[in-house]
Amino acid sequence: MTRNMELRRREFLQVLGAGGAGLVLGVIRPVPLAGQEGAFVFKPNEFIAIDRQGRVTIWVARSEMGQGARTAVPMMVAEELEADWEKITVVPALAHPTKYGSMSTGGSTTVRRGWEPLRRAGAAAREMLITAAAQYWGVDRATCKAQAGTVLHMPSGRKLDYGDLVVTASRLPVPQEVALKDPSTYRIVGSKRARLDTPEKLTGKAVFGFDFTFPGLLVAVVARSPVFGGRFRSCDAAAALQVKGVQRVVRIPSGVAVVANSTWAALQGREKLVVEWEEGEHAGLASPAIDDYFRRHSGLEGRVVREEGDFAAAAAAAPTRLQAEYSVPFIAHAPMEPMNCTADVRADRVEIHAPMQSPQGAQEAAAEITGLPLDQVHVHTTLIGGGFGRRLMNDFVEEAVHLSKALGAPVKVVWSREDDMRHGFFRPASFHRVTGLLDAGKKPVGWHHHIVAPSISVQLFGEGDGRGNPDAVDGAAQIPYRMGNIHIDYVMANTAVPVTWWRSVYNSQNAFVNECFMDEMAHAAGADPVQFRLDLLPADSRLRAVLQLAADKSEWGKSLPPGRGRGIACHACFGSFAAHCAEVEVDGSGRLRVTRYVCAIDCGQAVNPDGVKAQMEGGVIFALSAALRGQITIAKGGVVQGNYDTYEPLRINESPEILVHLVPSHLPPGGVGEPGVPPVAPALCNAIFAATGVRVRQLPVSSTSLMRSGE
Amino acid sequence: MALYKLEVNGERVTVDVDPETPLLWVLRETLGLTGTKYSCGEGVCGNCTVLMDGEAVRSCLLTAGDAVGKKILTIEGISRETDHPLLVAWREEEVSQCGYCQPGQIVAAYALLSQKPDPTDSEIDEAMSGLLCRCGTYPRIRRAIHRAAELKRRQP
Numbered sequence: 014m015t016r017n018m019e020l021r022r023r024e025f026l027q028v029l030g031a032g033g034a035g036l037v038l039g040v041i042r043p044v045p046l047a048g049q050e051g052a053f054v055f056k057p058n059e060f061i062a063i064d065r066q067g068r069v070t071i072w073v074a075r076s077e078m079g080q081g082a083r084t085a086v087p088m089m090v091a092e093e094l095e096a097d098w099e100k101i102t103v104v105p106a107l108a109h110p111t112k113y114g115s116m117s118t119g120g121s122t123t124v125r126r127g128w129e130p131l132r133r134a135g136a137a138a139r140e141m142l143i144t145a146a147a148q149y150w151g152v153d154r155a156t157c158k159a160q161a162g163t164v165l166h167m168p169s170g171r172k173l174d175y176g177d178l179v180v181t182a183s184r185l186p187v188p189q190e191v192a193l194k195d196p197s198t199y200r201i202v203g204s205k206r207a208r209l210d211t212p213e214k215l216t217g218k219a220v221f222g223f224d225f226t227f228p229g230l231l232v233a234v235v236a237r238s239p240v241f242g243g244r245f246r247s248c249d250a251a252a253a254l255q256v257k258g259v260q261r262v263v264r265i266p267s268g269v270a271v272v273a274n275s276t277w278a279a280l281q282g283r284e285k286l287v288v289e290w291e292e293g294e295h296a297g298l299a300s301p302a303i304d305d306y307f308r309r310h311s312g313l314e315g316r317v318v319r320e321e322g323d324f325a326a327a328a329a330a331a332p333t334r335l336q337a338e339y340s341v342p343f344i345a346h347a348p349m350e351p352m353n354c355t356a357d358v359r360a361d362r363v364e365i366h367a368p369m370q371s372p373q374g375a376q377e378a379a380a381e382i383t384g385l386p387l388d389q390v391h392v393h394t395t396l397i398g399g400g401f402g403r404r405l406m407n408d409f410v411e412e413a414v415h416l417s418k419a420l421g422a423p424v425k426v427v428w429s430r431e432d433d434m435r436h437g438f439f440r441p442a443s444f445h446r447v448t449g450l451l452d453a454g455k456k457p458v459g460w461h462h463h464i465v466a467p468s469i470s471v472q473l474f475g476e477g478d479g480r481g482n483p484d485a486v487d488g489a490a491q492i493p494y495r496m497g498n499i500h501i502d503y504v505m506a507n508t509a510v511p512v513t514w515w516r517s518v519y520n521s522q523n524a525f526v527n528e529c530f531m532d533e534m535a536h537a538a539g540a541d542p543v544q545f546r547l548d549l550l551p552a553d554s555r556l557r558a559v560l561q562l563a564a565d566k567s568e569w570g571k572s573l574p575p576g577r578g579r580g581i582a583c584h585a586c587f588g589s590f591a592a593h594c595a596e597v598e599v600d601g602s603g604r605l606r607v608t609r610y611v612c613a614i615d616c617g618q619a620v621n622p623d624g625v626k627a628q629m630e631g632g633v634i635f636a637l638s639a640a641l642r643g644q645i646t647i648a649k650g651g652v653v654q655g656n657y658d659t660y661e662p663l664r665i666n667e668s669p670e671i672l673v674h675l676v677p678s679h680l681p682p683g684g685v686g687e688p689g690v691p692p693v694a695p696a697l698c699n700a701i702f703a704a705t706g707v708r709v710r711q712l713p714v715s716s717t718s719l720m721r722s723g724e
Numbered sequence: 725m726a727l728y729k730l731e732v733n734g735e736r737v738t739v740d741v742d743p744e745t746p747l748l749w750v751l752r753e754t755l756g757l758t759g760t761k762y763s764c765g766e767g768v769c770g771n772c773t774v775l776m777d778g779e780a781v782r783s784c785l786l787t788a789g790d791a792v793g794k795k796i797l798t799i800e801g802i803s804r805e806t807d808h809p810l811l812v813a814w815r816e817e818e819v820s821q822c823g824y825c826q827p828g829q830i831v832a833a834y835a836l837l838s839q840k841p842d843p844t845d846s847e848i849d850e851a852m853s854g855l856l857c858r859c860g861t862y863p864r865i866r867r868a869i870h871r872a873a874e875l876k877r878r879q880p
Contacts (some may be wrong), residue, residue, distance in 0.1 A: 079822030079859045207815065214823030215811050216803035217759015221824055224758035257725065257742060276762075277742070277749040349763045349771060349824040349858045398761070398824030399858045430764045623818055627864070631821055634860025657768045657856060666849035668862035 055179035057141055057187050059112045060090060060134045067162055067176030069096045074106040074113035075123040076370050077210060078348075078397035078404070079631070080686045081624040082123045084208045088620050089127060092201040093135030093194060096175075097162030103209055108372035108392035118370040119405050119514060121587040121684020124620050128682050136191035138182075145181035146173050196679040202620050210396070222353045222368035222395040223427065230355065231260065231424040233416055234279045236288050237268035237436050240650035241298065241509040244291040245269065252285035262286065265415040267408065272420065276427055295509040295650040300342075303647060307340070307444035307506055310465045315502030318483055319490045322498035324450075327459040331450035335537050338446050339526045341712045343439040343510055343645040345652075345660060350398020351433040356413035357423035358383055363390045363414065364423075368397035370404040378407050379414045401635070402514035406438055434660060435652040439645050440515030441467040443485065443522045444506075447530045450498070455538035457549065459498040462489050462526065467507045469514060488523035488586055488691060493556055494531065494549035510647060516635060517690040520586045525640075525712065528582035528695030532702065542699065543569055543581050556585050559592040559613040559676060566674050567594035567611035576600060576721075577608075580699025582692040588683030589616040590676075593633070595696035596669075599704045603719035607637060607669045607697065615676035616683040625685050626673040632689025633671050638662040640694035642715040728788040732757070733801030739788055747791050748772045748783040751798060759799035759827045763856070770855030773828040774798050780835035780851075799827035802834055809875035810834060810868070817868040821859035829855050833869050842873050 054062040054070075062070040071090050077083040083103045091101055106113055114130065115122070139159045146164035147154035156167050163172045196202075213219040238244065248269050250262035258278025263270045269288050273279035328334060354367035356379070363379050372392045379390045397404060413426040428436070443466035450459030466485040483503040490501045515521065535545035543564045550557035560583045564570075567579060576599055583592035596609040610633045619625045642661065646653045654660040698709040705721045726743050729736065732755060739754045746765075751757045751774070760783055763771035767782040774783045775797040776790075803811060810830050820826045829852070836843055836851040843851070848869050857865070 079820075081821075208818060208820070210823065211815055211818065211820055214820045214826055215799075215814050215830060216806075217757070217799035217827045219823055220758070221761075223762065224752075226753075226758075275745075275749065275753050277745045277753075281744075347858065349761070349769070349822065349856065351763065397822060398763075399822045401858075430766075430769075627818065627821060627861075630863055631860035634862060635858065638858075656766055657764050658766070661768075662856050662858055663860070663862075664853045664856065665862040665865060666853040668860070671863050 053180065055138070055183045057138045058134045060131060061094065061138050063138070063175050063179050065176045065179055067097070067100055067174045069094065069101045070104055071101060072104050072106040072113070074116045075127070076118040076372070076394050076397055076400065077105070078118065078368070078370065078400035080123070080628060081208060081621055082118065083210050084206060085124050085620045085624060086127055086131060087209065088201050088206060089124070089131040090135040092199060093132045094139050095159035095161065098201060098206065100162055101209070105394050108376040108394070110373060110376070110387055116371070116373050117405065118400065119402060121687045124682045125588050125684055132193055133191055136193055137188050140188050140191055141182040141185045142175055142178045144185055145178040149173070149178070149181060196618065202618065203622060205623050206621060208624070219396050221350050221398045222355070222366065223350050223398065225355050225366045225395055226425070231272050231274065231420065231422055232276045232279050233270045233272045233424050233426045234283045234429065234432070235265065235268045235270045235412055235426060236283055236286050237432070238290045240290065240292040241295045241511065242293050243650070244293060246289040246291045248289070249287040252287070253282040256282040256285055261420065263416060263419050265412055265419065267412050270412070270416050270426070272416070272424060279427070280429065292650060298509055298650040299648045300646045303442065303508055303510070304340070306508065307442070307465045310504045310506040311444055311446055311463065313504045315463055315504045316483055317500065317502045318486045319499055319501040324459050324461050324498040324500035327450055327498040328448070331458055332453050333451035333455070333537060335449045335533060336446065337530060337533060337710055338444070339529065339710045340444045341442060341522050341525060342643070343442045343647070344515065344639050344643040345434055345437055345439055345645050345654070346401040346403035346515055347434060347657070347660060347662065348399025348401060348403060351430055352404070352409035352428040353425060354410045354413035355423065355425040356410070356417040358414060358417040361385070361389060365390070365392045365410060365414070366395055367410055367413070368395050368400070368404060369407065369410065370397070370400045370402070371407060375407045375410040378411050382411060382414045383418060401516045402518070403437060406513055430657065431655040434655050438511040438513035440521065441469060441485070441512045445522070445526045447526060449530060449534045451534065451538055455540065457494070457496045457534055457538070460492065460494070460496045461500045462492070463502055463504070464489055464523070465504045465506050466519070466522065467512050468505045469512050469518070471505065472507050472512050485519050486523070487518060488520035488584065489527065491585070492527050493554065493585060494546065495551070496549065509650070516632070517586065517687040520584060520687070520691040521636070521639070521694070524582065524584040524691030525694045525698070528584065528692065529698050529710065532580070532695070532699040533708065541570070546583065555590045555615045556583055556592070559583060559590045559615050562613035562674055562676065563592035563594045563611055566613065566672065567596070569594060576704055578700045578703025578705070580696045580701070580703055582695035582699060584688070584691040586691060587687050589614060589685065589688040591688045591692055593692040593696040595693070595700040597697065597700040597704050599701065599719050599721070601721070605701065605714065605719055607667070609670045609672070610693070610696070611672045611674070612689065613674045613676065614688065615678060616685050616688065617678050617680035618682045619675055620682060622675055625675060628685045629673040629689040630671045632687070633693050634663050634668055636690040636693030637697065640697050640712055640714055642713045644713050728792055730788065730791050730796060731794070732796045733798060741788055743787060743789055745788060746784050747774070747786040747788055750788045751783060757798050757800050761824055761827060763825070770832065771825050771828045773831045773855065775831060775835055778835065778838060780832045799831055802831065809872040809879065810837070812875055813868040813872035816871060817864045819861050819864040819868050821861055825855065825857045829857065829865055833865070833872065836869065837873055837876060841876065843869065
């Protein structure tokens with residue numbers, strides 16, 4: 014103890030004596046940590062700081078929206094840093110255009126894109142601490158190793174805490190090349206670690222965007238056009254301004270904001286607001302017209318995105334040809350926490366606090382609105398009460414920035430549930446025609462998937478940005494089965510309904526079509542749906558392995574009583590491989606009960622295995638909500654549904670038993686937030702077919718009668 | 725505006741609010757108890773659940789006036805006991821994902837366990853079916869309630 018204190022004193026003197034050495038090295042920088050602003054820290058890179066007490070701060074640049082980013086990221090860093098897990102504090106990173114790379118939380122990328130840079134960041138710090146200890150002891154650094162927040166001199170058993178080494182380590186160059194640990198020596202990655210954000214989430218102390226506040230903060234709600242693309246015509250604000258607490262009524266680009274000293278006053282004020290809208294060309298838009306529009310487009314020749322063999326020739330020769338049409342509706346993200354954003358726009362500075370999945374996008378948007386440079390826009394990502402892709406859009410951030418700029422005061426824009434349901438961006442509806450071919454031996458020899466859907470990238474970014482790619486074929490073009498003749502094509506059919514990425518994006522539609530139609534082919538071939546698929550996948554396929562695992566764990570093939578059925582589906586996306594076996598029960602009146610899901614996932618190295626399981630469980634329930642009854646319908650140019658009574662997510666009493674099996678692996682991690690979603694709907698519909706003989710080809714399931722055929 | 729004397733988490737407070745203001749906003753914005761969440765505003769999601777004289781109620785459907793003379797308990801009150809069996813069980817089962825709905829879930833589970841110390845799965849489903857969770861933590865909520873019941877039974 015005395016020795017360590019002496020070391021601290023000596024190092025302290027050295028640093029004082031070194032004058033501006035820190036600046037020269039560019040690594041000694043005071044970083045304010047909670048309660049010790051200005052205290053010395055070792056900060057070898059943008060992700061890690063270690064103070065003299067050995068406390069480790071890790072910056073997390075991806076949003077925490079329930080998927081466990083603020084636990085998985087520090088696990089990756091701490092593994093290579095050989096940190097003491099108990100000494101870790103996580104700090105959400107402020108938005109920065111380049112420092113952390115992409116900060117967008119989408120595409121299931123937090124772990125898979127962080128895997129290399131975050132481990133290297135930890136390893137670099139570890140190597141510097143080892144060198145610092147070796148120098149202090151005057152020993153060969155090869156005789157030292159790092160473990161649990163200390164460096165150990167192996168021959169003598171001497172140990173130094175990281176906190177005692179930070180000053181010396183700060184004076185060393187940051188190594189460019191570092192060796193990463195062998196997976197067999199992992200003690201954090203792959204282990205069960207309590208989520209770091211859990212305790213505050215159970216006490217009500219966690220601050221979500223909706224909870225962020227300070228004295229005097231104004232609250233606003235916005236009246237928006239009930240019709241897509243409608244424009245403001247006129248407004249009578251007199252009655253709204255009479256509501257106690259309402260202070261101002263302000264026009265912003267998205268509508269008319271009622272600004273008040275409380276949320277309730279703002280909501281009441283909006284009730285009294287009379288706004289006239291130019292409804293524009295979409296005033297008559299309705300779901301049946303969109304369905305017709307898709308169907309008309311299905312007659313058009315599509316842009317071919319995959320061509321293998323010669324489908325037309327195979328079709329002419331094949332004795333068995335199956336064809337079916339599938340369709341899925343628009344659906345909403347509907348996270349529990351409605352959209353919100355607090356903005357404070359000053360002459361030389363903007364502060365933003367919001368639950369966002371794209372803080373860099375928010376920073377750019379605010380800079381553009383205010384004309385300030387990016388470094389004067391400070392964007393703080395709060396905890397997020399559910400994202401699912403919706404918060405990759407920054408429309409709610411823009412509203413708050415416009416409004417604060419107009420008011421010259423800080424303001425929090427909040428959305429009601431109805432605002433969220435009606436003025437969001439939706440998972441695109443789509444229409445699909447699939448044709449399958451079987452040869453005389455009932456082997457599949459052809460697959461033609463014709464897709465009609467809006468393009469998210471074109472609707473959001475326009476034709477001319479070079480991204481006008483057929484994004485809608487994701488998950489369809491990559492159909493993994495070897496069938497010889499494959500033809501996938503796409504007809505873009507954009508509508509006035511705003512669209513965006515929804516957990517698993519187009520994989521949610523295309524896996525439904527792929528896997529349901531594979532089931533149809535298997536039945537037409539008189540084959541077992543699992544064996545039928547296995548026969549079409551290469552022996553070393555990771556997808557094949559999870560399919561086999563899900564089948565084994567679900568006792569596939571074991572008979573079930575009448576009215577019950579199992580359905581299988583598998584899909585690869587975002588670098589991972591998942592297979593689900595659904596079990597359902599349908600009674601004589603067609604009432605459906607989903608009883609069980611057995612899930613298998615190969616996501617490579619699971620960083621936080623319990624977190625992977627949680628994402629699979631959550632993915633099943635999220636996707637079941639959509640598959641069973643999720644539907645956004647359009648009438649009079651706007652969204653019909655408004656609240657959870659008309660867009661009702663699954664409830665606990667409807668929630669099946671969910672068993673998750675992970676494939677042990679040390680391959681680089683794949684994504685986990687999204688891959689569990691796509692196989693859910695097809696496994697469900699295939700199980701319904703097994704139970705009833707009714708083939709569901711249109712989602713949600715509630716739109717099809719499940720009365721057993723022949724009853 | 726009108727004055728209401730309330731008892732929240734064992735403390736007597738007087739609030740001056742519009743009589744129509746839902747209790748939810750009084751708790752969140754007048755008293756700063758933001759653990760009680762807004763999500764639907766019409767009593768279908770349960771995120772705003774608090775206890776009123778021990779009964780789980782939707783604070784978005786009540787006013788301050790409705791709460792006069794009653795004992796209101798929110799997540800902040802319940803979690804003062806950091807090793808409360810429900811919190812321990814919720815941690816052990818790693819229930820929360822985004823966490824937004826969890827205060828309401830815990831409050832509802834508190835009411836359930838005070839009425840049924842050892843609930844069955846179907847009793848849990850019945851008591852908890854009014855509470856939505858978009859992350860899909862239901863299987864873990866079920867497990868955590870059973871676990872909390874077990875921990876409570878073991879308490880002296």
